[in-house]
Amino acid sequence: DIQLTQSPSFLSASVGDRVTITCRASQGISSYLAWYQQKPGKAPKLLIYAASTLQSGVPSRFSGSGSGTEFTLTISSLQPEDFATYYCQQRGTFGQGTRLEIK
């Protein structure tokens, strides 16, 4: 089974910062990776699919890149509403999550 490892698990940042979250796959998965944002008490929300395609309605400050075994989610300028937990996903496997908090 493929495993997805996110880093860091916890990230503290300020409004306006640029942040990057990494997701590493235990074997090559081409570009078959999605990213989700989850806020407390809410369902996950799809941000990016196919590694770099922005889901409709998602702000352009979110971007994704990578292929094979290493992927990144970047938020170019953090907004207050971006503080949440982020997960990567490939088929039936999710990363363990990265919690992004306000510094």
Add this chain to the structure above:
Amino acid sequence: QVQLVQSGAEVKKPGASVKVSCKASGYTFTSYDINWVRQATGQGLEWMGWMNPNSGNTGYAQKFQGRVTMTRNTSISTAYMELSSLRSEDTAVYYCARAISGSGSYIFFDYWGQGTLVTVSS
């Protein structure tokens, strides 16, 4: 607009079963697989399995094989997930999600239900 609306919270005793529903609207129910994902309090997301509403075909994560059953009623555009032999570790929020899939390993979830809290307690 696409919506997935799930049934309400449940409290069950160990050993019992629970059946959670997920009613779809705003799209053709039989055109997209429904997946189920659960999340224990403070924990990450755990995929449970998928169901094709058109054929009724299913696929379950190995961890839940023998305990989970995913079904549907196409006349009311509703998917169901039943989990049996409940134990305290099954206490979690259960989500249904619509899947977009393509060739190979291309699967992601574009719409999610609001979640159903299942509490297993004696």
